[in-house]
Amino acid sequence: MDSSIVFIGGGNMATSLVSGLRSADCPGERITIVEPDADKRRQLADDHGVRTVAEADAEVLGADAVILAVKPQLLPEVCADLATRFADRRPLIISIAAGVPLAALAQWLGEDFAFVRCMPNTPSLIGAGATGLYAGTGVTADQRELADAILATAGITVWVDAESRLDAVTATSGSGPAYFFAFMEAMHAGARELGLDDDTARELVLHTALGAARMAIESGDDPATLREKVTSKGGTTAAALDRFEAGDLNALVRDAMQAAARRADTLGQELMDDTRR
Numbered sequence: 228m229d230s231s232i233v234f235i236g237g238g239n240m241a242t243s244l245v246s247g248l249r250s251a252d253c254p255g256e257r258i259t260i261v262e263p264d265a266d267k268r269r270q271l272a273d274d275h276g277v278r279t280v281a282e283a284d285a286e287v288l289g290a291d292a293v294i295l296a297v298k299p300q301l302l303p304e305v306c307a308d309l310a311t312r313f314a315d316r317r318p319l320i321i322s323i324a325a326g327v328p329l330a331a332l333a334q335w336l337g338e339d340f341a342f343v344r345c346m347p348n349t350p351s352l353i354g355a356g357a358t359g360l361y362a363g364t365g366v367t368a369d370q371r372e373l374a375d376a377i378l379a380t381a382g383i384t385v386w387v388d389a390e391s392r393l394d395a396v397t398a399t400s401g402s403g404p405a406y407f408f409a410f411m412e413a414m415h416a417g418a419r420e421l422g423l424d425d426d427t428a429r430e431l432v433l434h435t436a437l438g439a440a441r442m443a444i445e446s447g448d449d450p451a452t453l454r455e456k457v458t459s460k461g462g463t464t465a466a467a468l469d470r471f472e473a474g475d476l477n478a479l480v481r482d483a484m485q486a487a488a489r490r491a492d493t494l495g496q497e498l499m500d501d502t503r504r
């Protein structure tokens with residue numbers, strides 16, 4: 228990839244994307260990170276051979292893509308400041324901020340930009356991420372390809388055709404790692420209660436989660452088939468799964484995901500309302 232890319236914010240998510248880009252042979256001199264924290268700048272330059280600056284100027288912002296990678300709460304102020312610094316060139320703006328609608332970005336930065344909004348997840352930090360993307364109006368095919376190439380360095384990418392679907396993506400893959408972590412915590416506690424020591428319980432739970440995820444991805448069988456293969460008639464798995472059914476696990480998961488999607492929607496609205504006040 229030989230596009231020039233600028234990150235606004237050099238925190239966790241930016242670092243994972245930069246590390247992915249560098250592994251994909253994107254030259255360090257094509258990547259600039261705008262980061263106020265001097266220690267983080269030094270670390271990023273040392274670890275990844277990229278250019279770092281404390282503040283953006285028109286030259287920096289004349290890149291092919293500018294990736295907004297600061298916390299959502301900081302975005303209104305960061306965008307208002309950036310809006311005064313662009314020269315005539317309009318780079319593609321890619322936002323990875325959770326819950327911030329494109330309408331808000333256009334309100335803060337200006338209507339004349341092309342925007343891609345995405346929802347990455349934390350496994351991006353180890354290159355095992357899943358990102359949902361949505362392209363606003365005016366995004367060219369080349370720009371869409373560029374956004375996809377950047378996010379694909381951190382894991383799989385999926386495009387949605389309506390911005391509102393990013394709320395569903397947020398409730399699925401954005402927050403999803405936490406659901407699996409919560410399940411691991413519950414199993415860890417359950418294993419200890421059954422008499423396993425802490426380390427043994429932890430090892431067994433984590434490797435079972437890894438094994439199950441790898442099998443679901445690599446075997447080509449769907450999870451229902453794989454579940455049936457573990458479940459002997461009248462055996463131990465059936466005894467456990469019966470308890471899940473009695474507690475209506477499916478309804479609980481559905482309800483939790485709907486709550487996450489609703490929250491994604493209201494978070495975005497709240498941010499917009501705050502900046503209109």
Ligand SMILES: NC(=O)C1=CN([C@@H]2O[C@H](COP(=O)(O)OP(=O)(O)OC[C@H]3O[C@@H](n4cnc5c(N)ncnc54)[C@H](O)[C@@H]3O)[C@@H](O)[C@H]2O)C=CC1
Nearest residue numbers: 236237238239240296297298299323324325347348349401
């Ligand atoms: N789906 C998910 O689980 C995740 C989504 N995200 C999204 O990614 C974005 C970044 O999150 P993290 O990397 O975890 O945050 P972070 O806090 O690690 O990084 C943000 C960076 O922005 C820098 N910064 C602060 N003010 C700045 C300014 N005026 N100009 C430039 N940089 C500035 C901070 O010093 C910090 O290094 C967030 O908007 C978040 O919503 C991030 C992580 C996971």
Ligand SMILES: O=C(O)[C@@H]1CCC=N1
Nearest residue numbers: 325326397401402403
């Ligand atoms: O919990 C949150 O609001 C963010 C969005 C998805 C993951 N973390």
